[in-house]
Amino acid sequence: MSESGEKTATVVGAGMVGICCALYLQNEGYQVTVIDRNAPGEATSSGNLGGFGIASCPPAAMPGIIRKVPGMLFKETAPLKLRWGHAVTALPWFIRFIAQSRRSNVEANARARQSLLDKVHEAIDPLIDEAGAQALMKSAGLMFTFENEAAFQKAAYAFELRKRNGVDLDLLDGNEARQVEPNLSENIIRAYRVANFSNTADPLRLVQALAQLFLARGGIYHRAEVRGFKVGSKGVSDILTDTSEIPVEVLVLAAGVWSRPLAKQLGSSIPLEAERGYHTNFVGSEVAMTGAIMSVERHVAVTPMREGIRVGGMAEFAAPDAPADMRYAKIVRAHAQALFPGLLSHQKFSEWMGPRPSHPDAKPVIGRSPLHRNVYFAFGHDHLGLTFGGITGKLISELVTNNMPSVDLAPFRPDRF
Template sequence: MTHVVVIGAGIIGLAAAHHLRREGFAVTLIDRDPEGDRASHGNAGVIAVTEIVPASGPGVAWRVPGWLLDPLGPLALRPAHAPRLIPWLIRFVRAGRPREVARIAAALAALNARTYDDLLPMLAASGLAGELRRTGSLTVYESEAGFARDRPEWDLRRHHGIAFEAMGGDEARALEPALGPRVVRAVFAPQSAHVGDPRRIVEGLRAALLREGAAMIAGEVAELGVQDARALRVGLTDGRRIVPDRVVVAAGAWSGLLARRLGDPVLLESERGYNTTFPDPGLALGREIVFAERKFVATPLACGLRVGGAAEFGGLGAPPDFRRARALATLARLYLPGLPEGGGTAWAGHRPATPDSLPVIGPSARDRRIVYAFGHGHLGLTQAATTGRLVADLLCERPAPIDLRPYAVERFR
């Protein structure tokens, strides 16, 4: 039986392991803290199939300075990390050119179009079908100017088959009575969904895999290389060595370190996200609310109302600054006046972000027995099941259902 080591037990690694087990592979997952907190636990829980516009979309580069100067803004940069971020930022700006935006949107749409085809069977097989809430999402605006600025993005979504309905502020409040008078425009997207609790998804997938015979090792990978023509070599920091037949690198924001050791130059940054979860919010929402101009979301989860967003670039080693989480809660009260002061639990986690908003899915240029699956940014939960399916296709050496060239690691050369 072919033995595959999956490095990373977050949502992407677990989804890859799920599909590989169904293909008959022996699977060993390695994670520094298999049951620990991670971006897969603390995300907004959204199945964001409508999100196909890259983060560097039209006009974003010109708005960055203002965001950096705004203490309640959606973006922060640690000064000490700025020099290391320059190559990533150069590619980010390039990805905002009109032709690149169109190309990237098409690639994201190709992935997201398969989401439910791959996600629903995976949830059902793992006993998690009841976790999905297909109630759509509501994007709200506090100004006509903000709504007009985003119109090209909504037109791009329509071009790729995404349905939506624009409405006024009163119609939005009829749909979500907790919204305050600040909302003047909104867009309802029925194809979006959310889960009851992303932590339960991760824990349920892990439990199902262990029941099915997958192995789990707690450890940090220090070495990944080619042993010989028949086997690879995975070394842990504690001295343990594993010799698998295939390897999947799905270590989230830490994946770039392993790829670069193999000689694959990849531009991957930790985009630290923050949220505050209110277990007793004092109000009810029926679906995810996206606050378009302020770039954050609120999602009703089983564990409470989660208000999340923000992007902080400071590297993997910088300690979290929970003022970002408190700022999000302050912003949320502008739109949700019933939200209580205090009482929320702050959280921070590392999102793996590429400058073009596309994940890295495909073989290493060094050795095709090593497959990459990382860099999903804000769309890890949305794209996990499909990424797992594509990883299995690659290791089974069969044609993938979509063109994988846009996600190849070679694009960073």
């Protein structure tokens, strides 16, 4: 309790996930403090592709991945990269990742992801509305594109998995795809369209708007680096930052990929790796684009954004804070230019790298710490942290208030590894 008798909670991390946890705890009457070393949303949540990925139940580890990984690691333009200095650290993660590609695991992981995806909009839309951020949202659909028949056939299982999990997909031929997206390359021969897909035109501004709402409701923002914790008889009693010690009643750890060392200090060893993605913005592009595109062969997504067209992709396994290698932003740029030939003449770009927080089973950790009753974990949302932020916040607030979680949380337990 605070001096005024209010229930209090502290969230570490002000990315999409942390801010949504803070807002949902405020909904339950908590006086909430958010601690972050940066301003809200400036880490991985700033540069993503803005998609609310309701059609993304297939996990990253799919059947047959074991045959593809070695080839991908050595091909210059392939989407998977490993910094060799990081190989030993990442090896146990890769072993677990390969084990997750067994069909029974894939089916279970997809079902678990879908159980969150089913609740995405009912959890996030009220927050977006209250933040007055509807203008940052657009609902213009998504197309998964194919440039050759063999790739289409190879992807059959992933799309069947989507359909079995309730995703509505329309199959289009190349001309039908270009009716939806007239500037798309003639090389596109087929596409699956998800009509009810929405995206934000600016993920950083969206988190900033949600953080403004948090402050307007009386939330406290504390800018500091969290270095450790003090543990008392009832769990964690204080957060140790670079500037002070902050007493806590309820602690939510939502520090993205940087949660791993903090969870370790709290006694939980969790296989969380930085799967670093890159984007290029075609700043001020005049090539018109309606909705979002995901190229199945090229492993990139392209989205129309407020500042131009953004293309993103790549999965570089390296330490989260190692310097970015912007050759990878150029690889995704070339893919966007192949998908939208009108972009070939574009001159002005901005480039970015952000570490996705990824677990081998492609499911976040959402649950109470196995060791400290007043600590909750909310991290590891890999390619879907924007999408899953709202529902994660809702579930964390349900756990903190001892209410029945609106999703079965067994698949997301912190001690499942």
